Amino acid sequence: MNKIAALFIILFTVAVISFGTWQLFKGNFEAAFSSFPFLLIIYFFIKPYRNS
Numbered sequence: 001m002n003k004i005a006a007l008f009i010i011l012f013t014v015a016v017i018s019f020g021t022w023q024l025f026k027g028n029f030e031a032a033f034s035s036f037p038f039l040l041i042i043y044f045f046i047k048p049y050r051n052s
Contacts, residue, residue: 001049013042 016038023032 009042009046013039016042 016035020032020035023029023035
């Protein structure tokens with residue numbers, strides 16, 4: 001994986017987590033938990049690139 005793809009994945013992950021946290025603090029549970037499937041998609045995208 002090159003640096004640009006890794007940077008994009010890190011920024012996207014931080015954005016999803018920040019959005020979910022922000023929505024939880026606002027009390028909007030539906031919007032907060034609807035963003036978490038994106039984390040699962042990111043995990044399945046990154047899993048083949050792991051060295052272990």
